[in-house]
Amino acid sequence: MSGTVTQEGGVGPATGPAAPTLAVEGLSVEFATAHGRVRVVEDVSFHVAAGETVGLVGESGSGKTVTCMSIPRLLPSHARLEGSVRLEGRELTTLSESAMRDLRGRRIGVVFQEPSASLNPAFTISHQIESVIRRHEDVGRAVAHRRAVDLLGMVGIPRPDLRARAYPHEFSGGMAQRAMIAMALACSPSLLLADEPTTALDLTIQAQIIDLFRRLQRELGMAMIFVSHDLAVVGELADRIHVMYAAQVVESGERDDVLGAPLHPYTEGLLGAMPRFAEADGRLRVIPGTAILAGEAPAGCRFAPRCGYAQPQCERPVPLVRTDAREHRCVRADELSLRGWQ
Amino acid sequence: MALTETRPDDAPAAPTTRGFVARFRRERLAMVALGYIVLITVVSLLAPLVSPADPNAQDLKNAMADPTWQHLLGTDQLGRDVLSRIIHAARLSLMAAGIATGLGVVIGLPFGLVAGYLGGIVDRVVTLVTDALMGFPPILLAIGVVGALGPGLVNAMIAVGVVFVPRTVRVARGAVLAIRNETFLEASRSIGTPTSRILRTHVLPNILPPVIVQASLMVGFAMLAEASLSFLGLGAQPPQASWGSMLGSAARDLSRQPLLMVWPGLAIALTVLAFNVLGDGLRDSFGKEQRR
Amino acid sequence: MTETPTAADAVLEVDDLVVRFGRRTRLGRRPVIHAVNGVSFRIGRGETLALVGESGSGKSTTARAVLNLVPTTSGRVRLLGQDLAGLSGRDLRGMRRHAQMIFQDPYSSLDPSMSVDEIIAEPLRVHTRLSRTDRRARVVEALELAGLSRRYLGRYPHEFSGGQRQRIAIARALATRPELVIADEAVSALDVSTRNQILNLLKDLQDELGLAYLFISHDLGVVGHLAHRVAVMYLGTIVELGETSQVFEQPAHPYTSALLASAPSTERNRADADTRVQLSGEPPDPSDPPSGCYFHSRCAHIFGPCAERRPQLLDVPHGGTAACHLHDPDLWVPVEAVTSGTQEVVVDRDE
Numbered sequence: 001m002s003g004t005v006t007q008e009g010g011v012g013p014a015t016g017p018a019a020p021t022l023a024v025e026g027l028s029v030e031f032a033t034a035h036g037r038v039r040v041v042e043d044v045s046f047h048v049a050a051g052e053t054v055g056l057v058g059e060s061g062s063g064k065t066v067t068c069m070s071i072p073r074l075l076p077s078h079a080r081l082e083g084s085v086r087l088e089g090r091e092l093t094t095l096s097e098s099a100m101r102d103l104r105g106r107r108i109g110v111v112f113q114e115p116s117a118s119l120n121p122a123f124t125i126s127h128q129i130e131s132v133i134r135r136h137e138d139v140g141r142a143v144a145h146r147r148a149v150d151l152l153g154m155v156g157i158p159r160p161d162l163r164a165r166a167y168p169h170e171f172s173g174g175m176a177q178r179a180m181i182a183m184a185l186a187c188s189p190s191l192l193l194a195d196e197p198t199t200a201l202d203l204t205i206q207a208q209i210i211d212l213f214r215r216l217q218r219e220l221g222m223a224m225i226f227v228s229h230d231l232a233v234v235g236e237l238a239d240r241i242h243v244m245y246a247a248q249v250v251e252s253g254e255r256d257d258v259l260g261a262p263l264h265p266y267t268e269g270l271l272g273a274m275p276r277f278a279e280a281d282g283r284l285r286v287i288p289g290t291a292i293l294a295g296e297a298p299a300g301c302r303f304a305p306r307c308g309y310a311q312p313q314c315e316r317p318v319p320l321v322r323t324d325a326r327e328h329r330c331v332r333a334d335e336l337s338l339r340g341w342q
Numbered sequence: 343m344a345l346t347e348t349r350p351d352d353a354p355a356a357p358t359t360r361g362f363v364a365r366f367r368r369e370r371l372a373m374v375a376l377g378y379i380v381l382i383t384v385v386s387l388l389a390p391l392v393s394p395a396d397p398n399a400q401d402l403k404n405a406m407a408d409p410t411w412q413h414l415l416g417t418d419q420l421g422r423d424v425l426s427r428i429i430h431a432a433r434l435s436l437m438a439a440g441i442a443t444g445l446g447v448v449i450g451l452p453f454g455l456v457a458g459y460l461g462g463i464v465d466r467v468v469t470l471v472t473d474a475l476m477g478f479p480p481i482l483l484a485i486g487v488v489g490a491l492g493p494g495l496v497n498a499m500i501a502v503g504v505v506f507v508p509r510t511v512r513v514a515r516g517a518v519l520a521i522r523n524e525t526f527l528e529a530s531r532s533i534g535t536p537t538s539r540i541l542r543t544h545v546l547p548n549i550l551p552p553v554i555v556q557a558s559l560m561v562g563f564a565m566l567a568e569a570s571l572s573f574l575g576l577g578a579q580p581p582q583a584s585w586g587s588m589l590g591s592a593a594r595d596l597s598r599q600p601l602l603m604v605w606p607g608l609a610i611a612l613t614v615l616a617f618n619v620l621g622d623g624l625r626d627s628f629g630k631e632q633r634r
Numbered sequence: 635m636t637e638t639p640t641a642a643d644a645v646l647e648v649d650d651l652v653v654r655f656g657r658r659t660r661l662g663r664r665p666v667i668h669a670v671n672g673v674s675f676r677i678g679r680g681e682t683l684a685l686v687g688e689s690g691s692g693k694s695t696t697a698r699a700v701l702n703l704v705p706t707t708s709g710r711v712r713l714l715g716q717d718l719a720g721l722s723g724r725d726l727r728g729m730r731r732h733a734q735m736i737f738q739d740p741y742s743s744l745d746p747s748m749s750v751d752e753i754i755a756e757p758l759r760v761h762t763r764l765s766r767t768d769r770r771a772r773v774v775e776a777l778e779l780a781g782l783s784r785r786y787l788g789r790y791p792h793e794f795s796g797g798q799r800q801r802i803a804i805a806r807a808l809a810t811r812p813e814l815v816i817a818d819e820a821v822s823a824l825d826v827s828t829r830n831q832i833l834n835l836l837k838d839l840q841d842e843l844g845l846a847y848l849f850i851s852h853d854l855g856v857v858g859h860l861a862h863r864v865a866v867m868y869l870g871t872i873v874e875l876g877e878t879s880q881v882f883e884q885p886a887h888p889y890t891s892a893l894l895a896s897a898p899s900t901e902r903n904r905a906d907a908d909t910r911v912q913l914s915g916e917p918p919d920p921s922d923p924p925s926g927c928y929f930h931s932r933c934a935h936i937f938g939p940c941a942e943r944r945p946q947l948l949d950v951p952h953g954g955t956a957a958c959h960l961h962d963p964d965l966w967v968p969v970e971a972v973t974s975g976t977q978e979v980v981v982d983r984d985e
Contacts, residue, residue: 059825059826059827060825172916172917173689174916175916202688202689202852202917203688203852203854203893203896203897204688204892204893204896204913204917205688205916205917206896206898207895207896207897207898207913208913208914210898229825229826230898232897232898232899233898235898235899236898236899269827270826273826273827273829273830274855275855275856275858275859276855276858278859282837282859283834283837284830284833284834284859285830286827286830286831286834287827287830288827290795290797290825290827290828291825291827524742525737525738525739525742525743526742526743526744526745526746528703528737528743529735529737529743529744529803529806530745530756531703532701532703532730532734532735533730533734533756533757533760533806534726534727534728534729534730534731534757534760534761535756535760536727536760539760543748543752543756544745544747544748547745547747547748548745548746548747
């Protein structure tokens with residue numbers, strides 16, 4: 001089992017208020033499956049300050065989505081959570097379900113990948129946004145409606161007064177996603193979680209939504225967590241990036257550092273896989289093998305079976321090493337000079 | 343959601359037990375039901391060897407006797423050994439139920455298959471006819487068909503089969519619709535596979551699970567239907583005896599020997615229950631293996 | 635091979651392809667979806683042409699129309715010189731052995747009730763009269779070409795990962811030794827490391843077998859790497875066509891520029907993120923195409939004729955063609971080419 005070694009300076013923002021909006025420490029999540037209990041998230045820690053965006057990057061099965069969804073505790077019933085999640089100083093893991101329900105929507109907003117799956121087809125957009133507002137605040141319908149219209153305008157929906165009365169199926173993908181963002185922001189949450197919000201969208205719409213997130217965060221100053229398998233998308237928005245593999249964080253740090261000078265071979269692999277870094281003969285760079293299932297993790301470094309730099313010492317469990325604002329999980333980090341995004 | 347790469351390319355995956363059999367083994371109740379069904383099927387086939395007495399041997403002095411060691415289930419109105427009659431009647435009852443179900447599936451499945459896959463006017467016509475047939479209460483429809491064909495076990499089971507056809511069409515059609523938009527069908531079209539082959543090799547195997555479940559449930563109903571028709575005198579005619587006709591004649595002498603109703607009634611009830619349990623077990627064992 | 639192939643060595647020739655779908659509403663009116671509105675292109679032997687576009691661009695419908703999986707409203711499709719329109723059902727099916735398709739979702743494009751052997755053998759059973767042993771040999775050959783071991787023949791799709799399933803799909807596509815393979819977002823559903831493996835495989839197969847590819851994708855990076863030529867589609871029309879590197883470096887159509895600018899890039903310094911070409915609005919509804927140039931409602935460079943006349947594909951500096959009035963020599967007196975949208979376009983209008 002890996003442990004964490006904390007050296008001087010925790011992992012936190014270089015600037016901003018002393019107490020981060022969100023503080024996750026030692027988060028682990030286990031699922032009960034047909035094959036026994038499986039750890040899908042292992043010992044993840046990070047902070048998000050107000051106005052800051054943290055990007056969680058990884059491929060399928062890395063645990064990034066479960067990590068994100070642990071915060072509002074939107075996990076399947078057979079999941080078990082360990083560790084601490086503090087939102088504005090308040091411990092979330094021990095709260096009752098009804099207390100959590102109060103927080104969701106009010107202090108935490110969530111944007112999912114598929115707007116068509118997350119919006120109720122039986123109600124108008126406005127109704128759904130108003131429901132969120134009136135669930136958490138004591139306002140009348142007229143006030144709630146006006147706020148819903150304002151929110152739709154804020155997220156860039158043209159003629160919000162008209163579109164508010166539309167049903168989800170009348171919205172295109174991009175519009176529906178904007179509507180969902182509006183819903184997530186309805187009560188001015190201090191934390192916004194976005195789980196692959198642009199993956200299902202067309203390229204130009206994705207660009208619009210990314211720009212929207214950027215603008216909204218500047219205007220509203222929320223703490224934001226952005227989950228994606230696409231390093232480039234995360235790179236557009238994140239101030240800090242955490243790279244996950246097989247339930248663990250393998251690298252984290254400031255965006256420019258992680259992308260420019262990665263410390264972990266997996267990050268290097270992800271960056272190198274981009275087509276512009278194809279090899280001279282035209283072959284795309286490949287991370288050999290395939291991502292492992294959380295339950296099949298080897299005892300030592302989990303990436304070692306696929307790592308081109310693996311050595312015998314990699315067969316021993318690898319702790320997460322923290323230096324200043326950087327973390328990495330590679331015993332050879334000091335020796336290797338990995339290629340980043342230059 | 344599952345885009346997970348789950349296995350390294352060079353190591354083969356878990357062995358191919360068609361997991362269905364393994365899963366079915368875990369359904370205890372269904373296994374028991376299956377065992378029972380196999381048992382009575384074998385017994386019915388070996389009836390002459392297994393039954394203690396000649397089912398038609400009359401002994402009027404000993405009519406409607408209570409169970410004794412000689413006649414474990416007693417005797418009926420004509421002094422015949424009830425146990426032997428039950429055993430011999432099993433064959434008829436099971437066969438009748440099988441015929442009815444078989445008829446329903448053999449006719450209903452192709453129609454449902456074609457209607458579901460082709461859609462359009464074919465689907466509309468088939469659905470119209472199916473809905474019309476389903477509008478009749480099943481027993482009445484069966485009685486109607488028997489009325490047209492004349493009494494007799496075979497006719498009775500044809501009637502029940504007719505009742506089953508629309509239900510099977512519906513199940514088959516629904517199953518086809520569920521997979522109609524699957525990419526592998528489009529892939530087959532892109533390969534150039536003719537429609538007949540697509541239906542036979544792609545659609546049919548993938549809709550069998552719900553159809554099989556439906557069939558096993560229908561057998562139970564067929565047995566009840568046969569019992570009802572024979573009870574009404576429209577099914578098995580003497581000297582043939584099915585459980586239903588035994589039930590019918592026992593009802594007439596209920597006051598004198600109530601036990602005579604119990605044995606065939608119990609046989610019917612247990613067998614129908616067994617088929618229902620089997621159907622449930624099959625349904626639970628199917629489906630989890632399909633994709634992802 | 636980067637020039638437009640001549641008729642002699644063209645594997646696929648598509649001319650003025652139009653595909654329209656009628657849609658019935660409750661009122662009996664039939665709003666028509668203009669999925670493909672006059673598309674023409676050629677693919678030569680051993681060449682990759684990419685169709686790039688967003689939702690509603692018609693790229694997938696075009697691919698399906700080429701294989702006659704959707705009915706063609708008008709236009710001509712010639713496969714290996716053979717016009718597909720005139721063919722009887724039987725002959726048409728026979729032509730399919732020359733063009734095969736790989737689909738996007740590896741989880742639903744393989745029949746879960748069939749073994750790998752049966753899946754790959756299907757095209758052989760349909761198109762050939764090979765004996766069982768010969769057929770098995772061909773299946774193994776295809777399987778190994780796709781990078782899988784023959785040990786997998788008896789296994790079923792649910793035992794494999796997404797990348798392996800796509801390999802099975804590729805093996806199936808190769809079984810009849812087609813000249814053309816159509817890949818419809820074939821790697822979009824895969825993780826990045828698997829995606830690269832499959833793309834490398836496709837490239838190797840092209841080199842080894844001389845395959846031509848019609849590669850449909852929304853991922854510009856992948857297209858830039860794999861495709862010799864690229865056609866950018868918008869609302870059922872090709873708005874730009876040319877050699878990939880040229881088109882990406884010197885896009886001649888405003889939509890192409892916008893697409894290129896939209897691709898997320900970690901290189902871009904985030905300080906100037908707000909100054910890139912912002913494409914406002916939504917892709918238009920294929921059942922209600924705008925008048926004139928389909929793109930004019932979202933274009934930053936519209937002028938006189940854009941709202942009235944549909945532009946034809948015109949020659950542009952990079953050697954290809956683009957459907958944009960800006961390049962119509964009859965309409966301007968010296969003009970700067972449209973590049974990344976950060977330059978001013980000077981147009982001397984003719985009105």
